[in-house]
Structure formats: C-alpha cells, structure tokens
Amino acid sequence: MITTENLTKRFGDNVAVDRLTLQIAEGKVFGFLGPNGAGKTTTVRMLTSLIAPTNGRATILGYEVGKDDQNIRRNVGILTETPGMYDRLTAERNLSIYAQLYEVRDVAGQVEKYLRMLGLWERRHDAVGTFSKGMRQKLAIARSLLHEPRVVFLDEPTSGLDPEAAKLVRDFIAELKGEGRTIFICTHNLDEADRLCDRVAVFKTQLRVVDTPQGLRKQMYGRQVVFHLAETAVGWETAVANLPFIKRTQTVDNKLILSLDDPETHNPDIIRLLVNQGAAIQFVGELRHSLEDVYLQLVQER
Amino acid sequence: MDKIKTIVFKEWAEVFKNRLVLFTVIFLPLIMVALPLGTLAAMGNWNDELSQTSNDVPDEFFGELCEGLSEMDCAQVYMLDLFTLMLMILPVTIPVTIAAYSIVGEKTSHSLEPLLATPITTGELVMGKTIAAVIPAIAATWLSFAIYLVGARLMVTDTIFAYLVDPLWLIAIFVDSPLLTLMSVAIALMVSSRVSDPRVAEQLSAVVVLPLIMLIVGQSVGFILIDQTIIMILGVVVGVLDVVLLYFSVKVFQRETILTRWK
Ligand SMILES: Nc1ncnc2c1ncn2[C@@H]1O[C@H](COP(=O)(O)OP(=O)(O)OP(=O)(O)O)[C@@H](O)[C@H]1O
Ligand SMILES: [Mg+2]
Numbered sequence: 180m181i182t183t184e185n186l187t188k189r190f191g192d193n194v195a196v197d198r199l200t201l202q203i204a205e206g207k208v209f210g211f212l213g214p215n216g217a218g219k220t221t222t223v224r225m226l227t228s229l230i231a232p233t234n235g236r237a238t239i240l241g242y243e244v245g246k247d248d249q250n251i252r253r254n255v256g257i258l259t260e261t262p263g264m265y266d267r268l269t270a271e272r273n274l275s276i277y278a279q280l281y282e283v284r285d286v287a288g289q290v291e292k293y294l295r296m297l298g299l300w301e302r303r304h305d306a307v308g309t310f311s312k313g314m315r316q317k318l319a320i321a322r323s324l325l326h327e328p329r330v331v332f333l334d335e336p337t338s339g340l341d342p343e344a345a346k347l348v349r350d351f352i353a354e355l356k357g358e359g360r361t362i363f364i365c366t367h368n369l370d371e372a373d374r375l376c377d378r379v380a381v382f383k384t385q386l387r388v389v390d391t392p393q394g395l396r397k398q399m400y401g402r403q404v405v406f407h408l409a410e411t412a413v414g415w416e417t418a419v420a421n422l423p424f425i426k427r428t429q430t431v432d433n434k435l436i437l438s439l440d441d442p443e444t445h446n447p448d449i450i451r452l453l454v455n456q457g458a459a460i461q462f463v464g465e466l467r468h469s470l471e472d473v474y475l476q477l478v479q480e481r
Numbered sequence: 482m483d484k485i486k487t488i489v490f491k492e493w494a495e496v497f498k499n500r501l502v503l504f505t506v507i508f509l510p511l512i513m514v515a516l517p518l519g520t521l522a523a524m525g526n527w528n529d530e531l532s533q534t535s536n537d538v539p540d541e542f543f544g545e546l547c548e549g550l551s552e553m554d555c556a557q558v559y560m561l562d563l564f565t566l567m568l569m570i571l572p573v574t575i576p577v578t579i580a581a582y583s584i585v586g587e588k589t590s591h592s593l594e595p596l597l598a599t600p601i602t603t604g605e606l607v608m609g610k611t612i613a614a615v616i617p618a619i620a621a622t623w624l625s626f627a628i629y630l631v632g633a634r635l636m637v638t639d640t641i642f643a644y645l646v647d648p649l650w651l652i653a654i655f656v657d658s659p660l661l662t663l664m665s666v667a668i669a670l671m672v673s674s675r676v677s678d679p680r681v682a683e684q685l686s687a688v689v690v691l692p693l694i695m696l697i698v699g700q701s702v703g704f705i706l707i708d709q710t711i712i713m714i715l716g717v718v719v720g721v722l723d724v725v726l727l728y729f730s731v732k733v734f735q736r737e738t739i740l741t742r743w744k
Pocket of ligand 1: 190193194195213214215216217218219220221222260740741742
C-alpha cells in the first residue's frame with residue numbers, strides 16, 4: 180500500500196514534483212508514465228527514502244517517509260534508473276553483498292533462487308563487467324528482490340533491452356504480481372504499461388490523470404466506430420451527425436469515424452441510414468485507441 | 482556491525498583488483514623498506530674507507546644529535562631517522578589511494594544509489610569505507626617498520642639500534658601514523674565527493690603528504706631536527722584535525738547529498 184499526499188520536491192527554484200496525491204492498493208501494478216524530466220525518478224527516490232520531500236507526506240506499507248526510513252528500506256525493493264554493479268566482482272558476490280546489507284537470513288539460498296529465476300545461474304562466477312546490458316538489468320532486478328520486498332519500485336525496467344529480453348522482464352514482472360507484491364513501474368513504454376498495469380498515472384511535474392488503461396481510453400475518446408465506405412458523398416456525415424445518439428463525427432479519406440456510447444444498440448440504425456443514403460459499406464469496426472494516443476494527448480496539453 | 486563487515490570485505494575485493502591500488506599498498510612499502518636497508522648495507526662497506534661521511538649531517542645538529550657518538554655512527558643515526566620519517570608517508574598515501582578509488586569508483590559505476598537504498602545507515606557506510614582504507618594502511622606501515630627494524634638490527638650496532646626504537650619513533654609509528662591514516666581517509670572522502678576521476682581525487686588528497694614532506698626536507702637541509710616534542714605536537718595536531726575532518730566528512734556523507742550533488 181502506497182499513499183502520497185501533496186508530495187512535493189523542489190531543487191532550488193525548480194519544482195520537480197508538485198503536490199502529488201496518489202493511492203495505490205496492495206498487490207497492484209501501478210504504471211507511472213511521463214516524459215523525460217517529468218519527475219518520475221525523483222518521485223521514486225522520495226518513496227524509497229533516498230531523498231526527502233520538500234513538502235507533503237507519503238507512506239509505504241504504513242511507514243511514513245522521513246520518519247520510518249529504515250523500515251521502508253527494509254520492506255521495499257528498488258531497481259534504480261542506472262543500476263550500478265561492482266563490475267570486478269562476480270554476479271554471485273554482487274548479490275550476496277546486497278543480501279547481507281538487506282539482512283537476508285539465507286543469503287546463499289536467496290542468491291541462488293534469483294540467479295536461477297533470471298537465468299543467470301550458469302554465469303554466477305563471471306565478473307559482472309563481462310555481462311551484456313540485458314544480463315546486467317536482470318541481475319539488478321534480482322538484486323531488488325533478494326529480501327522479498329512487499330513493494331517493488333522499477334524505474335524503467337525494460338529500457339535498453341532487446342524485444343526478447345524485454346519480454347522476459349515483463350513476464351517476470353507479471354509473475355511478481357502473481358505473488359501479491361505491489362509494483363510501481365516508471366516507464367516510457369506505453370504498450371508495456373497497457374499490458375502490465377492495473378492502473379496508470381500520466382504525470383508531468385503534476386499528476387494529469389490516474390485510471391485503468393481502459394478507463395483512460397474511454398475517458399479521452401469515448402467509444403468510436405469506423406465505417407469504411409467505397410466512397411463518400413456530401414451530406415452523409417451530416418445525416419449521421421443528426422442522429423440523437425451520435426456525439427461526434429469525422430471523415431478521414433473514405434472512412435467515417437463516429438463517437439457514441441452504445442455501438443451494439445445503435446450500429447444497425449447507422450448502417451440502415453447509410454444504406455438508404457446509397458453508401459456501399461465495406462467494413463465496420465471499433466476504433467481502438469492505443470494508450471500511446473491517450474498519453475501523447477495528455478502530455479501535450481498545456 | 483555485520484553490514485560494516487560486508488562493506489569492508491566488498492571494498493577489499495573490489496579495490497585490490499585495481500593495479501594502481503595494489504602497487505601503492507604493496508610496492509610502496511617495499512621501496513620504503515628497501516631504501517634504508519640498502520643504504521645501510523652500502524654504508525657498512527664504506528665504513529673504513531671514508532670517515533668524513535658525517536659531512537652529510539647538517540652542522541647545526543651535530544651537538545644535539547650525536548652526543549657521545551662517533552662521526553660514522555652519527556651519520557647512520559641521522560640517516561635512519563630520515564628514513565623512519567619517510568616511512569610515515571605510507572599511512573598517508575595508502576589510505577588516500579584506497580578511499581579515492583573506492584568512492585569515485587562507486588560514483589562512476591552508479592552503484593551508490595542501490596547501496597543507499599538498502600537499510601545500511603550512512604554511519605555504517607562511512608565506517609566501512611574508513612576501516613577498509615585504514616586497516617591495510619596501518620598494517621603495511623607496521624609491517625614495514627617491523628621488517629625495517631629486523632633488517633637494521635642485523636646491520637647496526639646496539640647503540641645505533643637504540644636510537645631506532647627510541648620512544649620518539651615508537652610514538653611516530655604507533656600513534657601518529659594511525660592518526661595520519663584517519664586524517665587521509667577523511668580528506669579523501671571529502672575530495673572524492675567533489676571529483677569524478679579517482680586519480681584527481683588521489684592527487685588532491687595527496688596534499689596531506691605535504692606537511693610530512695616539509696618535515697623530511699626540513700630535517701635533511703638542517704632546518705629542523707625531529708625530536709619527541711615535534712612528534713608529540715604532530716600527534717596532537719593531527720588528532721584534533723581527525724575529529725574535525727571526520728565530523729565534516731560524515732556530514733558530507735548524507736544520502737540526499739550523495740544522490741543529488743555528487744556528480
Ligand atoms: N539532483 C538534482 N538537482 C537538481 N535538479 C534535479 C535533480 N534531479 C532531478 N532534477 C530535476 O527534476 C526534474 C525531474 O527529473 P527526474 O529525473 O525525476 O525525471 P524523470 O521523469 O525520471 O525523467 P527521465 O524519464 O528522463 O528519467 C528535472 O527537471 C530534473 O532536471
Ligand atoms: Mg527517470
């Protein structure tokens with residue numbers, strides 16, 4: 180469980196995070212989206228007790244940032260934006276150092292568990308300096324989980340990974356969610372957020388919106404149906420626009436795009452009208468907006 | 482406690498894989514010991530041929546230093562004093578090198594942030610890094626001194642040897658040196674927070690050596706004669722500086738400062 184209340188961070192005159200108020204329920208995957216410089220990393224650093232908020236408050240699992248910092252650090256895992264490793268030491272040594280610092284009881288057991296889980300067991304005796312970027316990222320994810328934290332912060336977990344490695348990491352995150360952990364992901368990958376997250380926030384210094392990915396799409400565009408016509412004629416769009424249940428119309432090439440709340444009920448009426456007007460309907464389909472469309476619109480506003 | 486231990490062993494595992502650090506910790510002490518012993522051996526051979534070696538000793542010190550000694554013996558005592566003083570360069574340079582590489586290395590590899598996200602206190606972290614730099618430095622200094630003593634014992638007379646194990650030098654090696662080590666670490670910690678190249682950190686921190694070099698040069702040109710008072714004063718001054726510097730280096734070592742200002 181994560182809550183923030185008017186959480187604010189200023190660096191000199193520059194406001195990086197402005198009055199962020201959020202609630203994230205236990206066991207959920209929360210996507211934190213925003214452009215470069217939006218303040219995502221700064222937010223994560225505040226929530227993991229690495230830097231202190233200028234104003235406002237936040238609690239993680241009931242522990243208050245700034246008051247119970249040690250307890251927060253014990254119960255939270257973090258994959259930092261640039262996950263540094265000790266390059267001269269082996270993968271195994273790197274993890275066991277962290278397991279000790281995280282006060283893990285069965286150091287060897289936990290290290291082995293996560294090395295195996297992330298497919299690095301065979302390379303455990305190799306110096307991390309010899310690892311590829313993807314392997315390093317996987318090792319860093321393993322490091323953030325050694326102490327079985329109930330809340331995990333992942334700052335751009337798949338950035339810089341090839342599609343295969345990225346998928347592996349995504350599947351892994353889905354698995355973590357299955358274990359009931361609360362996961363907070365900062366990402367630029369909207370497709371990823373769409374697939375993984377229960378809820379997403381669009382954030383640019385201030386919170387723009389929070390909703391489920393589906394909810395966001397609906398909130399922005401309602402539902403839209405597209406009619407592919409052999410050709411368009413003047414007057415058809417207006418005729419359709421006059422129907423009482425149509426909210427918005429738009430013609431693009433030979434496509435008529437209509438916004439309405441209940442296409443299941445009203446599509447037959449629209450089809451009848453268009454056919455009566457002499458239109459040749461080739462296809463009818465629902466227009467699915469990607470989360471990316473929603474995001475770009477929100478980020479570009481203001 | 483366990484976390485401090487983890488940090489210390491981590492530092493050693495990392496930093497001793499660096500050639501430059503290894504060189505400083507192993508070869509520098511070897512050179513510092515080989516020099517005086519080699520000179521002693523050479524002096525032994527000259528012994529009878531040249532007895533005007535005492536020209537090396539600045540005239541000012543003649544009375545003070547060499548009361549009741551032959552000219553030759555006096556030259557040896559003078560030379561041994563100089564080399565023992567030079568041995569004190571070790572507790573300054575070794576920790577500076579270790580601390581500079583450990584901190585700047587951590588900075589450039591971006592490993593400080595995940596480290597600071599763990600439930601280690603900044604105090605434990607500073608302590609771990611300090612101990613990791615202090616122990617090898619003190620060990621190398623004492624070991625070098627021990628080898629130096631054993632070697633000298635075999636080559637010099639009892640009278641001269643007594644000058645080597647004079648309280649003056651015992652204080653210098655067993656009190657002043659550890660204090661100097663602490664001072665170097667504190668300075669290296671602070672300098673390292675400001676720079677991003679370990680070599681620069683090392684060079685900047687190496688200014689700690691300057692007062693020592695001044696003492697060495699001072700003695701060799703006859704400007705001052707190192708005696709117990711000077712060594713005691715040195716110990717007190719460095720001790721006080723240690724407290725002040727460690728206070729400031731712990732202040733510099735704050736999670737937020739490290740993450741937002743250490744570039
Ligand atoms: N240590 C700092 N000192 C001064 N300003 C900072 C500091 N850290 C971050 N900022 C500023 O705060 C703002 C937010 O930065 P932050 O790194 O949190 O963004 P982000 O959303 O993580 O961006 P990205 O997607 O590029 O990682 C930026 O304007 C940045 O310049
Ligand atoms: Mg960031």
